[in-house]
């Protein structure tokens with residue numbers, strides 16, 4: 001990740017199928033209301049597993065990673 005997440009901000013994320021790491025794809029500027037009809041080819045920064053995922057909305061909360 002280029003910079004650390006901001007608490008209270010929404011992100012579109014996927015969860016790594018291999019290690020369950022939460023992978024943030026990009027900031028969701030709609031506050032969790034954007035439609036998620038895309039699939040993303042993602043390489044996990046944690047374990048390097050590559051997979052195709054549907055994104056989901058995620059709000060960064062204090063203490064969450």
Ligand SMILES: [Zn+2]
Pocket residue numbers: 016017018019020021044045046047048049
């Ligand atoms: Zn992983």
